[in-house]
Structures are given as structure tokens and as C-alpha cells.
Amino acid sequence: MRMVRKAxxxxxxxxxxxxxxxxxxxxxxxxxxxxNADLSQQKLTVSIWAAYYPEDIAAxxxxxxxxxxxxxxxxxxxxxxxxxTAGGDSGxxxxxxxxxxxxxxxxxxxxxxxxxxxxxxxxxxxKEAEQLSYDPGAKYSLPYAWGTTGICYRSxxxxxxxxxxxxxxxxxxxxxxxxxxxxxxxRWLMLPAxxxxxxxxxxxxxAEMAKVKDLLIKAKANLLAYDDTTFYERLxxxxxxxxxxxxxxxxxxxxxxxxxKFVVPSEGxxxxxxxxxxxxTSKNKEAAHAFLNYxxxxxxxxxxxxxxxxxxxxTAAMAKSLPALVGDFPNMGxxxxxxxxxxxxxxxxKASSLYTRIATEVTAK
Amino acid sequence: MGSxxxxxxxxxxxxxxxxxxxxxxxxxxxxxxxxxxxxxxxxSTRWYGELLASPEILIGFKNxxxxxxxxxxxxxxxxxxxxxxxxxxxxxxxxxAIALTPAIFPDLALAIGLLTLFTNLNYALGLDSxxxxxxxxxxxxxxxxxxxxxxxxxxxxxxxAADLGDTTVGTFFRITLPSIKPAVIAGALLSFTLSxxxxxxxxxxxxxxxxxxxxxxxxxxxxxxxxxxxxxATLVLLTSALIIIIAQRNLKVKDQI
Amino acid sequence: xxxxxxxxxxxxVKRRALLARTIFLLPGLSYITIxxxxxxxxxxxxxxxxxxxxxxVEYIFTLENYTRALDSLYIQxxxxxxxxxxxxxxxxxxxxxPAAYAITKLSSNWQNIxxxxxxxxxxxxxxxxxxxxIVLLNTQGFLNKGxxxxxxxxxxxxxxxxxxxxxxxxxxxYLPLMILPIYSALVRIDPAMREAAINLGASPAQAFRxxxxxxxxxxxxxGSIFVFVPSVxxxxxxxxxxxxxxxMVGNLIRDQFLKARDWPFGSVLAxxxxxxLLLLFFIQARVNKSVLGEKNG
Numbered sequence: 001m002r003m004v005r006k007a008x009x010x011x012x013x014x015x016x017x018x019x020x021x022x023x024x025x026x027x028x029x030x031x032x033x034x035x036n037a038d039l040s041q042q043k044l045t046v047s048i049w050a051a052y053y054p055e056d057i058a059a060x061x062x063x064x065x066x067x068x069x070x071x072x073x074x075x076x077x078x079x080x081x082x083x084x085t086a087g088g089d090s091g092x093x094x095x096x097x098x099x100x101x102x103x104x105x106x107x108x109x110x111x112x113x114x115x116x117x118x119x120x121x122x123x124x125x126x127k128e129a130e131q132l133s134y135d136p137g138a139k140y141s142l143p144y145a146w147g148t149t150g151i152c153y154r155s156x157x158x159x160x161x162x163x164x165x166x167x168x169x170x171x172x173x174x175x176x177x178x179x180x181x182x183x184x185x186x187r188w189l190m191l192p193a194x195x196x197x198x199x200x201x202x203x204x205x206x207a208e209m210a211k212v213k214d215l216l217i218k219a220k221a222n223l224l225a226y227d228d229t230t231f232y233e234r235l236x237x238x239x240x241x242x243x244x245x246x247x248x249x250x251x252x253x254x255x256x257x258x259x260x261k262f263v264v265p266s267e268g269x270x271x272x273x274x275x276x277x278x279x280x281t282s283k284n285k286e287a288a289h290a291f292l293n294y295x296x297x298x299x300x301x302x303x304x305x306x307x308x309x310x311x312x313x314x315t316a317a318m319a320k321s322l323p324a325l326v327g328d329f330p331n332m333g334x335x336x337x338x339x340x341x342x343x344x345x346x347x348x349x350k351a352s353s354l355y356t357r358i359a360t361e362v363t364a365k
Numbered sequence: 366m367g368s369x370x371x372x373x374x375x376x377x378x379x380x381x382x383x384x385x386x387x388x389x390x391x392x393x394x395x396x397x398x399x400x401x402x403x404x405x406x407x408x409s410t411r412w413y414g415e416l417l418a419s420p421e422i423l424i425g426f427k428n429x430x431x432x433x434x435x436x437x438x439x440x441x442x443x444x445x446x447x448x449x450x451x452x453x454x455x456x457x458x459x460x461x462a463i464a465l466t467p468a469i470f471p472d473l474a475l476a477i478g479l480l481t482l483f484t485n486l487n488y489a490l491g492l493d494s495x496x497x498x499x500x501x502x503x504x505x506x507x508x509x510x511x512x513x514x515x516x517x518x519x520x521x522x523x524x525x526a527a528d529l530g531d532t533t534v535g536t537f538f539r540i541t542l543p544s545i546k547p548a549v550i551a552g553a554l555l556s557f558t559l560s561x562x563x564x565x566x567x568x569x570x571x572x573x574x575x576x577x578x579x580x581x582x583x584x585x586x587x588x589x590x591x592x593x594x595x596x597x598a599t600l601v602l603l604t605s606a607l608i609i610i611i612a613q614r615n616l617k618v619k620d621q622i
Numbered sequence: 623x624x625x626x627x628x629x630x631x632x633x634x635v636k637r638r639a640l641l642a643r644t645i646f647l648l649p650g651l652s653y654i655t656i657x658x659x660x661x662x663x664x665x666x667x668x669x670x671x672x673x674x675x676x677x678x679v680e681y682i683f684t685l686e687n688y689t690r691a692l693d694s695l696y697i698q699x700x701x702x703x704x705x706x707x708x709x710x711x712x713x714x715x716x717x718x719x720p721a722a723y724a725i726t727k728l729s730s731n732w733q734n735i736x737x738x739x740x741x742x743x744x745x746x747x748x749x750x751x752x753x754x755x756i757v758l759l760n761t762q763g764f765l766n767k768g769x770x771x772x773x774x775x776x777x778x779x780x781x782x783x784x785x786x787x788x789x790x791x792x793x794x795x796y797l798p799l800m801i802l803p804i805y806s807a808l809v810r811i812d813p814a815m816r817e818a819a820i821n822l823g824a825s826p827a828q829a830f831r832x833x834x835x836x837x838x839x840x841x842x843x844x845g846s847i848f849v850f851v852p853s854v855x856x857x858x859x860x861x862x863x864x865x866x867x868x869x870m871v872g873n874l875i876r877d878q879f880l881k882a883r884d885w886p887f888g889s890v891l892a893x894x895x896x897x898x899l900l901l902l903f904f905i906q907a908r909v910n911k912s913v914l915g916e917k918n919g
Contacts, residue, residue, distance in 0.1 A: 225865025387754035450646025474892030478661025
């Protein structure tokens, strides 16, 4: 009898202990993060575009902090968004998404507000980048890279006709017809027409977008293709002479052929940012913050500049890398002030459907 | 071999030429000196070296193989049983349609539907959820092929066995299965092939840390198909061809026994 | 006494039939129910909901998604998709049938080899194979450079980024799926039947039309479905070989789910496509039955 009672008391006590410890350790939720958390007990899953990061970053981070890092790739914002918004735990702790998508995630309550005390390197963040329109105050996102969109072209094949306006792309001269591409991703598909007509890149006005649609349908007749990924290779091969391009990507073309140049059209363009966010469902939030902090280290972040030829809003990193590169790749020298004169992209809310419908109409006609 | 063919040689070799022309191109481009996907700039084998040193590709390959094998096994069992059931024990156009629907359901919608299901069941995504999802549409293909074969066979042998007192299961193993073996093997082969290269469903039902090869390739293709990727395709092709040649040899020997 | 025995026999037969049905049908059907019908249910449920402001779904019931789907833009895309997929299917049939027929005339060893050769391309990645066509056909690609070099043309041909290129890409992707079922059907035809027809006075052409062709029909129909269905829903080929200038149903559905994050509307489009394909399948089954009516007894 006594043995049974002992066993019962013992097991009840054990259960209580287990219960209490489970309560203590389960999900950080919105409770404060522990600055002294043992990072070697945490694991990190990071979702990012392929070839967008140093290959050894997982190994180096593990070496420094003991956290096991798994890097998974996504090809587009849209795909990773589908996974993150499907409900439940996607298994992803840190995601790299463009600014307007971070905004959409935050609006759905999926992001953890960043605890800057765990990201001391965020002091490297360029002041101008602290108030980006999709996340003023950088509350739930830190920008990884930023830039603008413009026209990337073969100066040797367009002598005397160098493009200066979006209209040069939308209604090119006869000899360039069929040798022009535009970006396929909706927001950037609309951008040239929106700016050419003097509208905002975030407009939700149906009348304005109808005019945008008409202009884009006219432009389609002159296009070789809509291309998000190989447009600069077409410049290299000569299949195209003029393409709509993000600034960083144009540099890949320039690296292969010095005649490839970039211009931000006179009507203005967008300001885009690829950001890092921490998911609320993450069970490894301290490690996630440490990862963001690690990226913002001047040496690590300058790797991005050196190898991906993008601008980063990190004062220390840019100071380190820019001088060597700006000669060959002038668009890297676009200053933060100049960037901020372009229009930041924000999420469109319900108007996303309008944009998708217009994109469908334009590409289907 | 060819003398009986006559004019049929044209479509036959035409088809082979058509099927293998792009393959020849991609093998050729895998030896490209620079990493340009569209322009040739000289011969080099460096990409094969880089490929074999790339951990994510090897992991993706391993995962893909695992998924394909297990999904095929599952699909063959489910699909064959279903086909026999539909052909011999329950004639119903409605059930047949249902059995084949996974093969024709748009993969994106199926992918999202499955993701929703797994999420609502709080089932952690990983290779197992991909296997389950792949087995679904692979089984439908197996059902279609085996069903088609059973269509052409008559059931008199099985009925005879039943009349003579054989059990249902016994009849299946002793009579039905041997007669549909080629169809089952064809179904298995098709199922394996389809699972190997399937991207959409795998992407949505997979966990983040166990990518399959199509997923790895799709995210690498951001910059166009580099020679490294072509090298990968070439290696997979060579491996498959080798497996086929070896299997061929073994089959020959078996036939002679 | 005899009546009791007969009834007992009947019951035994019924029990046996029930057991058989359970063993054979239950695993597959329950699998399909759980992993396809229930997700299908979710999608159907979604069609009546409203898109959340930033994505996801809100539980506000509406029929608006269905009325939106009737818009001429989407009907036009659906029709165009059907035409493109049908073209690819027809071409696959025209090329694939003779090829399958040719294979049946080979010796058993060579049949094996050719069949495996036809399946082998499937074991390279779909994306990579499709890209190879771009390398081949673009204005600076191998074909154009080759033709210019030998002087056949002096301006490059613009072969890509048009509906024709999409048809080519789909044909290329799914041709083996046409050849295999036709081969499978042809090879099961008893040659004695054809011989009998010829002995009875039919010409080879007549024998082909009235004996071989009808018996090959199940294979033709299966092959056609295997090509048509994935062609209609494909979104990679229209994007790559069509240069994003040809929108098919697959692109449409993907865009709604991923870009517009409009799951309710994307679900409606997906359901429409499934209904259309199921209708096609029923028609195919009917045709199959009517042509082979006598044999199936």
C-alpha cells in the first residue's frame, strides 16, 4: 500500500515538474526574449533566394554560436508567402521577403516585432532606411538589400539612342522592336507605365490603372518576352538590346559585357527592399535575432555587396565595399538620398486583385 | 530489325530525334566554359567538379530518390488493388472517375488543398507529406494502366478459380496478378518517373529542410539554366541510362532461364 | 432443401463479393477520400469565402467569385488553353501513333530498348529540358546561327515567345505519354484478327481501319488524356517558351493563388478546370464503351 502511494505521489510530482517546465519553455509568444538564451540549444531554418547569401554562412554561424542552421531556398516572394500564410507553423524561423510582402505578413499578425536590444549591429542601418514606407521604424523587418528599377541596355547596340525615359522602353524605335523585355512580376510590370503616365506605383485608382493597362497592351506588341530572370543574359547574347531590370541584376550583365549600362528613367522609379523577418511561430527567436545581427556585421554584409552587386543599407558595409566597385558598377553609387527620392513600394491590400487582373489582361491579349 | 518498318522508320526515328535534340543541347551546354545559359564560350568540365562539391544538389537528389521509391511502392499497391476492384468486383463509372481524378486534378490546386489539409491536421511537413501526396496521383496512373489492361483480359479464368473454391485473395495472387504483371510494372515505372520530376505538389507539401531535386533546381534557375544545372541533368541521364542497360541485361537472362 | 442450399450459396457469393470489394476498393478509395476529396472539399468551401485584405481567407460568404469567373477575359483564356492543349494533343497523336505502331513491329528486345529510350528523357528535369529549347531556338541560338551560316536565311527566325512555341514545348513534354498507352493497346491486339480480316478479303488499309484502329482506340483515348490534361494546366511552358505572352489556365490559377493571394477566386478557377476535365473524361469513357460495346459484354 505504502509503495503504491509513494509511486503515485512520485509520478504526480514528476508530472507536475514536467508540466511546469513545459509551460516555461514553450513558444516565446509575445513574452520578452532572453538575452542570455543558450543559442546552441536552438535550431534555425532560414528561407532565402538561391545564390543570395555566402555559401558558408550556415557553417560560420554554427561555428560562432553553436546553432544549427538550415537554409532553404525560394525562387519568388509569392511562393514563400503561400507557405507562411497557409496557417500553422511553416517550420521557417527567418524569411527573406521583399518589403511590401513583409508588410502583408505583419498585417496578418505573423511577424515577431524585432527586439533591437538583441540586434546591436542594427546601429549600422543607414538612417534613411529606418523609415521605409512598408515598415516605418523597422519594427518587424530589417532590410537586407535595397535598390531601384530602371532600364538596362547595350550602349554599343543603341549608339545615339540611349534610353532616358520609360517611354523609350514602352514604345521603342522600329529597329529595336522585338528586342525589348519587361519584368513579369506584377508590381514591376506596371511600374514603367505607371511612371510614364505620372501615376504612383502604389495607385489603387481604377481609372488610372485602366490607362496603365492600355499603355502596357500597346507596349506588348514590341516585346520579345516578359522575363524576370534571364533578361540580362539576353543583353549579353544580343537577343535583346533594352530590358527592364533591377539595378543589382544589371550589374551581372555589366560584369560580362562592359557595354551594358543602367539608367533610372527621368520619370522616376521605385524603391524596393529585400528584408529579413522573424516569424511569430518560431521557437528559436533568440537565434533568429542573432542571425539578423550577424548579417548586419560589416564584414558579412559587405559580402553581399561584393558578390551580389547590390546596395545594402548598412553604413559600415558600404563604406568597406563601395569604393572598389563603384567604378565598374556605377549604379551601386546611387546614394541613399537619391534612392529615397524614388517611390517605396507598399502592399496593395484588396487592390492586389485589380493588379493581378490587369496583369492577366495584358499578358493574355 | 528495320526491314519490316518501311516508311514507319520516318516517324520512329523522327520521334527519337525530336526527343533527344534538346537533350543533346543540354549535354553540350554542360561543357560550356562560362556560366552563360544561352551563349557558348568554349569547352570546360569545371561544372561537373562544382556539381559534385555542391551539398544541396546531392541532398536534393537523395531526397527525390527516396520520395520516388516509397511513393511508387505505395502507389502500386493502392492502384493495383483499386484497378482490380473496379474491373472485377464493382463496375461503376462514378467510382472509376473518382479513382482517376487525382491524375487529372490541377496540381497547383491539389498542392494547396493538401497543404491546407496537413495544416489543419497540424501535421508537420516533411518528406513524408510529399510521399503521401505523390502516392496519391501516382496511384491514379497505376490504376489507369492496370485497369486498361484488365479491360482487355477476360475474367473467365478468375471466375473458374472462384467456382473451384479459391479464395478472393488466392485468386488475386495466383491468377490476376501474374496476368497483369506487365501493366503493374509499367505503372510502377510511370509512377517513379512522374514522382522524380514533380515540382508543384512537392513544393507546397514539403518541409523547409528537406528539399527535393526539382525544388533545388527551380530555385537555382533564378539566373537561367547554368552549365552546372545542365551538368546535373546530364549526370542524372547517364545514371538512368546505366540503370536501364543493367536492367536490360538482367531481363534478357531471366527470359532465357 | 434445394432452395435452402441455393440461398446459402447466394449468401456465400454475396459475402465473398463484399469481402472482395472491401479488400480491393477500400484502401485506394479511402486514400483518395482523405487526400483528395477532403482537400477538394476545402477548396470548394473556399470558393464561397472572401479574400482577406492581405491574403488568406475571411469567413464572409459570397457568390461573387463565381460571377467573376464568368468574365470574358477568363473564358477567353480557358478557350485558348483548350485550343493550345488540343493542338499539342493532336500533333502528339499524329506523330505518336505511327511511332508506337513502328515499335510493335520490332523484335522483342528492340521493343524494350525503344520504349526505354522514349521514357528516358523524362528522367531529366522538366525545367532543364524546356530551357534547352530556348537555347536551340532563340534568335541567337544554335538553329538560327546554323541556318544563317549555311545561308538558308539571312535574318534570324523568331521561333520563340509565341503560341506555336508553347505547343511545341507541350508536345515535347508529353509525347512519351501518348506513345506508351498506344503501344500498350496495339501490342495486345491478336495478329490473328488482322490476318483473318485480310483472309476475308480486306485490303491492308481496310484491315487497319476496321480491326487495328478500333482495338487501339482505348490506348489512343488514354494517351490523349495523358497529354491534354497536363498541357491545359501547365504554367511553366507558357512562361518560358511563350515568353509570358501566352496566358493559359495554369498560369491564371497560379497567379490567383500566389500573386493576388486570392485563394477564393483561385479555387473557383481550379474547380472550373476540374469540372471541364471530368466532363472530357466521361465523354472519353462513353466513346470507349460505344466503340467497343460488343467486346465488353
